Amino acid sequence: MAAPILVIVAHPDLAGASRVHKRWVEELARHADEFEVRDLYALYPGGTLDEVAVATERAALEEHGTVVFQFPVYWYSAPALLRTWTDEVYGFGWAYGGETAAPGEPGRALAGKHFAVAMSAGDIEANYCAEGTVGFTPSEVIVPFRATANYVGATCEPEPFTLFGTENGLTDEELERSAAAYVSWLRGLPRG
Template sequence: MANILILFAHPALEKSRVQIQLLQTAKHIPGVTVQDLYEAYPDFNVDVKREQALLLRHDIILFQHPLYWYSAPALMKQWQDLVLEHGWAYGHTGRSLVGKSMSNVLSTGGATDTYQPGAKHGHPLESFLLPYVQTAALCNMHYLPPYVVQGTHRMDVADIRTQAGAYRQWLEQLRDAPLTQ
């Protein structure tokens, strides 16, 4: 059984309908650790050594957040800049994450068809994930296919429950039979 770490970032969780349900679902799955970055670091003062120790105890690292301006929320980006240090996560002596797996859990207000060439957002969603794919490669990690919930602005309560159930299944499958690239 793989140990999964979810690095969760949502700067306005009280306004969330989908991410909050995904978060609550994940918190109740054995073998899954949730680290809410905005709860742990409201002042953005990330404890690098603590976070690195947390990474070392897990096999699969998931970056979970809503897509904010085609990227991650500010605290998640700061976490990446500080925690994934040269000499620790990458570089000649940076071997701490070698062989681990990494992926994303994203939500978008826009529907799937708005993330296409010629559509509102101009590119497929995968294009916006390239920094994560490259980060995984730089750290000698395996990048796994993401879990994505799109069209959240139009979801009703039943749709959100369905997504939370599907997310539970995805996490359990990931934990019990880790995907390989």
């Protein structure tokens, strides 16, 4: 059996203010044999990662072929701790810097992995296009994730799973549909 999909969750208040991501994580927990969730803000409430934390995160990445980054869109990016996590975990000599090494060797630990992004957006879908107030599609918003994956020798889904309009009175029914759709989308990802 393939390793579960690793879901890296970055929501600063998953247990409190989060409605969408809390529900998504609850749904993933119902399928623990398929998905392993790492809640960065619960693991690193101080917002930093020490050497032990970096080693732990690297080990988790090494064990999984498919990694999903789940977060609410903050100013067309991810919450700060996910950026800190990337800066610390994707170190030279581990994630990159070994261009002549085979996948999995030092400097190429992420080569051959498959990444994807699952995000919630407060704004409505109609604004996520060239003519909309955002001016960019969700695929364009996640270009930094796609570029990073490319740089470390991984692949990244070009389209993120996106739930729009989360600040506009999302109904309980819409939330439940999104949780089911999210699991279905995850199950359709390539396994790296």
